[in-house]
Amino acid sequence: MSDTIFTKIIKGELPAHRVYQDDRVLAFMDINPLAEGHVLVIPKEPGASLADLSDDSAAAIGRVLPRICRAIRKATGCTDFNVLLNDGESAGQAVMHVHFHIIPRYADKGEGAGLTKSWKPTKPDSEALAELGRKIARQL
DSSP states (O other), rough: OOOOOOHHHHSSSSSOOEEEESSSEEEEEEEOOOTOEEEEEESSSSSSSSGGSHHHHHHHHHHHHHHHHOOOHHHHHHEEEEEEEEESSSHHHHHOOEEEEEEEOOOTGGGGOOOOOOOOOOOOOHHHHHHHHHHHHHHH
């Protein structure tokens, strides 16, 4: 994996406003935030996709995400969050290093807080859905 802006931040080659760090995870302020308190949470292990990470790195991120959300809520007074992972180019990933966005939401600022949502669910056939579920389960 080539160096990304995030691997350079991990190595200390680029500055970042760090809010959390341990041996596996780094969290820092997004320099182009969608809302006040927007934080990025990244594994120190290199990997472009969540599927590339070891179970230990993925678990480490899962352990700290709630802790960072609580800290952001206390520091900013936000009411809610979007926790977002864009995994792959077609999903909108711009930096090819796994990173979660914690984007605070403020009830008084509504949808205009830098992030909009569009959800267009499909209606798959029940049996096709069940078969795909079984196929995924067999891979685990």
